[in-house]
Amino acid sequence: MKKLFIFAAILLASISCKQEPKENAKLSDLFDRYYEEKLSFFPLEATSQGDNRFNDQLPIDISTDFRNKISGFYSKYLGELDEIDPKTLSEEEQVYYNTLRFELNSQLEGLTFPTNLIPFNQFWGLPLTIAQLGSGASSQPFKTTKDYEDWLVRIDKFTVWADTAIANFNAGIKQQYVLPTSLIKKMIPQMNDLANTSVEKSLFYGPINNFPADMDSLTKVTLTEKYKSAITEKIIPTYKKLGSYLSNVYLKAGRASSGVGMLPKGPSFYAYSAYSWTTTTKKPDEIMQLGFGEVSRIKKEMEKVKEQVGFKGTLEEFFTSLKNDPKLMPYKEPEEILEAFRQIQKKIDPNLSKMFNLTPKTKFEIRRTEAFREASASAEYMQGSADGSRPGIFYIPIPDAKTFNVTSGMESLFLHEAIPGHHYQISLQQENQKLPKFMRFGGYGAYAEGWALYCESLGKELGLYTDPFQYMGALGDEMHRAIRLVVDVGIHAKGWTREEALKYMMENEAISEQGATAEIERYMALPGQALSYKIGAIKIRELRNRYTKQMGDKFNLAEFHDQILKNGCLPLSVLEETMDIWAGTKGTVQ
Known part of the structure; x- marks a missing residue:
């Protein structure tokens, strides 16, 4: 490397x-x-x-x-x-x-590394991205006639891409560079679902159902015919071809191992993946041991909460009670949940000014996730536009308000996805016109997700986590990220099976088998990606502790946060250099 x-x-x-x-x-x-x-x-x-x-x-x-x-x-x-x-x-x-x-x-x-021999998987890849874009509900615009025509050209090229993908999968079979069988089984229904539909019910018909109001009737008729033809003759056949290939050819060649360590150049590829995703030189063994230590530390904190609320029983039994206690599901209407998140924002506002000098100009809103995607969506932050015309939006899915549990980590979720997590970091980066564009609109997961996870740790300083059940939710969120350090390395560097990783996850956090399976298979598909969150948060906390000790009374937390956010998303190695120099200008680096 x-x-x-x-x-x-x-x-x-x-x-x-x-x-x-x-x-x-x-x-x-x-x-x-x-x-x-x-x-x-x-x-x-x-x-x-x-x-x-x-x-x-x-x-x-x-x-x-x-x-x-x-x-x-x-x-x-x-x-x-x-x-x-x-x-x-x-x-x-x-x-x-x-x-x-x-x-x-x-x-x-x-x-x-021959990563192009596995051109997509069940978690991400062009066949899934194209579906999102083609629905009209993503970043591909459908506002003008040219927008509609542009998409048709893109679809023509997608059919060529799909043929190349099949050729690459075949080359991968010859080189024994293939996906695990369990992941291929998840990909087949994805392709079939996009193929087995009528034209009008196709996801790709979305733009036709939502023509701009100012588009003339003749243009609408012309585009409707073109889109029907594209869906019938190109899109559906392409997804059918991909589904058939995966089912009849690729599935038989799938590997039994769960991690990339068994692939040609596998250990080197995982070492690179860990380096690329964490932007540090931490070795997989070091990362795994770090994970074990964090899991142990967080579990002790959870035991304290269990004792604080007077629960008699094991930690696992406490997890079960938290999921089923009706007192922890006090809401009846979605608006009550949205208001609870607004109250979190009001609660932290007085303390934010003590901890941040730099704050974004981009406006911020809390919204319920739209009905058409609410059932399968997670809470998320959608960044605002760089010019300020679109606000940053914190979306919360509420398919059933009566089952919304306060121990889901409401306070930690707001700190991570909204303020001061993703909203502050992304907005400040986009607003900073001094940055080169490759940095204004680029980024690294270890920094971005690390910052957001670090922000979860600011809860008590911001006046949150006074309710033990909210704090338990925050600990659950942190435990999930700590477990990732263990199972990701276990799968890809230690030869753990999918089932061994599932067992470890379910033994150490309150998660359903279905939820744990989806998580573990995500890590199998994206080696190293899951390491970025905790590694980034640990690095930022490590730097804060270092400068607090070195600078003593001269340390100012708001200035520290300003410096962390100043240059946008950096590789952690570059961030550490930059922060050490900032501290050095104050005569503190030893």
Whole structure:
């Protein structure tokens, strides 16, 4: 694995200079060109950012030709970075420089593994993304005639992508680079559900059911015929082809092992995945031991809560009682639950000003999840637009208000998904026009999810967690992330079976077998992704503890949070360098 690029000494040298370096025009131009060219390679990212220039584009990103071209793209910009002397850069520019260098090296290393031979799985991949976009309820716009025509072009290219996917799956079979059988079984009904439908009931008919009010009748008729034809002749046959292939060919070739460790280059791939997702050099063994320690610590906290409320019985029995106690399900109407979340916001407002100087301009709203997706949705944050025209929205699904349990972690959920978690971090990043666009609209899970999980730990300081049942919910959320450190490494590096991972999860948290199965199979499909949350939160807490000790009375929590959020989503390695330098300017780093 390539080494992380550490430039702390260079940064300290630049800070010690009396005169700040002038803006490096060459570097600024490099950032701009990199962002623009990257969007042409990844047009779906442009669409998600509201950039409509590439809405008809869909590259065959799993093809050898594409991978060669994108490798050349990353190498070209890495070469250009090498031509710039970091000593000539300002402190902020060096942060941007280091972030792009990390990104380029990480992406190039990822291309050394044949991940395109598993082009999609049950959790994510283009067949699922295309369905979301084509429904008209996602980022693909359907406001103008051109929008509708763009989507038809994209569908033409999706049929080619699907044929390439089947060819890649076949190549993977020959190289014994395949998915676990249990995951393939979950993919088949997904494809069949999208294929076995009438045209008018197809998810892809959504845009036709929701024409813009100002579109003329003749255009509507013309587009309706085109969409019916596309669904009948292209979309449904493509999903049928994928479903048939998975059922009749690929399922027979599925592997019995659960983790990637048994694949060709498997151990190296998992080590890379852990590095890529955590943006640190922590080894899988170290991460697993960290997880065991966190599970033990959190379980002791749960035992304290059990004793505090006077429950007689085991922790497992306490979990069961929490899920079934009618006193913990006090709501009758959805509006009561929304109001309870609004009260959480009001409760923390007075303390937020003590802990944050930087706050976003983007407005914030709490809404109930729409009815059409409420039954299967999780609570989530949908970011606002960079120009402030669309607010950040905290969505809460409430399919049945009478079964909504307060121990679901309402307070910790609000801190994570809303304020000061994702809303503060994402909004401040998007609003910061000083950042290069690749950073304003990019990010790393270890930082973003780590920040949100760290924010859950601020509950008591913000005036929350005074109710032991709400605190128990927060501990349950934290336990879930700690368990991930154990089972992800167990599955992919220690040879754990799916069943062994399920057993460990269900022994250590209050979760149904159905819920645990979905979680474990997610980790099987996305090696390393589940590590990012807890690793990021631990790093931010570690930095806070370090500077509190070093700075003593000089430590200011609001300033610390401002610095964490200042540069947006960073690799944790770059964040730590930057934060150490911030503390060093105060004469505290030893």
